[in-house]
Amino acid sequence: MIKKKRISIEDVARRAKVSIATVSRVLNNFQSVNNKNRAAVEEAIAALKYKPDVSAQRLASGTNNAIGLVMPGYPGIFYSFYAVELIRGVGHACEKLHLDLVFHITNGFNDLNSTSVGGVIFADIIENRRQVEAALNAGVACLVINNIVEDLDVSYIGIDNVLGGEIAGEYLAGLGHSRIATVTGNLQTQSGKQRLEGFKKVLKKHNMTLADGYVQEGDYSRRSARVGAEKLLALPNPPTAIFAASDEMALEIVALLMERGIKVPQDISIIGFDDNPSVIYGPVALTTVKQPLFQMAEEAVKSLQGLIQGKQTKSVKKVLKPELVVRDSCSSPKK
Numbered sequence: 001m002i003k004k005k006r007i008s009i010e011d012v013a014r015r016a017k018v019s020i021a022t023v024s025r026v027l028n029n030f031q032s033v034n035n036k037n038r039a040a041v042e043e044a045i046a047a048l049k050y051k052p053d054v055s056a057q058r059l060a061s062g063t064n065n066a067i068g069l070v071m072p073g074y075p076g077i078f079y080s081f082y083a084v085e086l087i088r089g090v091g092h093a094c095e096k097l098h099l100d101l102v103f104h105i106t107n108g109f110n111d112l113n114s115t116s117v118g119g120v121i122f123a124d125i126i127e128n129r130r131q132v133e134a135a136l137n138a139g140v141a142c143l144v145i146n147n148i149v150e151d152l153d154v155s156y157i158g159i160d161n162v163l164g165g166e167i168a169g170e171y172l173a174g175l176g177h178s179r180i181a182t183v184t185g186n187l188q189t190q191s192g193k194q195r196l197e198g199f200k201k202v203l204k205k206h207n208m209t210l211a212d213g214y215v216q217e218g219d220y221s222r223r224s225a226r227v228g229a230e231k232l233l234a235l236p237n238p239p240t241a242i243f244a245a246s247d248e249m250a251l252e253i254v255a256l257l258m259e260r261g262i263k264v265p266q267d268i269s270i271i272g273f274d275d276n277p278s279v280i281y282g283p284v285a286l287t288t289v290k291q292p293l294f295q296m297a298e299e300a301v302k303s304l305q306g307l308i309q310g311k312q313t314k315s316v317k318k319v320l321k322p323e324l325v326v327r328d329s330c331s332s333p334k335k
Helices: 010-016 020-027 036-050 054-062 081-096 128-136 159-174 190-207 220-235 247-259 292-308
Strands: 066-072 101-108 121-125 141-145 155-159 181-182 240-244 269-274 287-290 317-320 324-325
Touching: 010 036, 020 036, 036 220, 054 066, 066 081, 066 287, 066 292, 081 101, 081 121, 081 292, 121 128, 121 292, 128 141, 141 292, 155 159, 155 292, 159 181, 159 240, 159 269, 159 287, 159 324, 181 190, 181 220, 220 240, 220 247, 220 292, 247 269
Parallel strands: 066 101, 066 121, 121 141, 141 155, 155 317, 181 240, 240 269, 269 287
Antiparallel strands: 287 324
């Protein structure tokens, strides 16, 4: 099959018998073009069915200063530390680099108008893979954050969530806990699956078996954390330590334990994930695994700008490492 030649701006200029600069000025709606030349260019565009490269067009005109941030929608998104921190990091970087930000919350099913921006940052890929593929096919510069993408030719900056799960499990095991449970994140997400994977990996390394019911599936919400923790406490042999896949979930578990007169960490140790600043000010300062969300978001904007401008010629493939932050919510188990 012979590939159809893409119509270029040179083809339009040749047909209209004007310069490429004149075609560019018409495309960018400059008023300095006389009516005769404008009509000739518009006729050539229509006859050739020319579709301009929007990214290149904006870059040439000096107006390519907008990027899109696409975030999967979920209940309580603007109460989520994860979402707010990503938006804050992207916004901060855009301000420093004099870029405009177009924010889009998606359900994953509707088409995106990615041609309205120079490039797009996708915050994870959750039921919106088709949108990422469509943007790539349209030639739009794209970068995915919080997801290590190995089956698409797309740039990404992610977090080593397997290592994060390992860090949490290793710390609790190192304190002497053997009855360690977890309330997971959404297992439809890469982060949820990989944090559980890392957690299980450590328990296997220490020859610990996960008792029946010790893995409760959550979805990063406080409600799912409470439901999961209630089930853990109802077990015949409840855990002495719980790894919650987010700080919000960990805080809800701490609240439930206190309601029941169970002391943290004397009776049950709790470790979270994120390093949400709010965890410092609760009844017990929360030990957690910090993921560098703000840094990830800032680097994403800088890398995307490089891709848009052609300064970054290769796909960006970067994985950031989480780290343990020790506070007061974990201790050795009672003898």
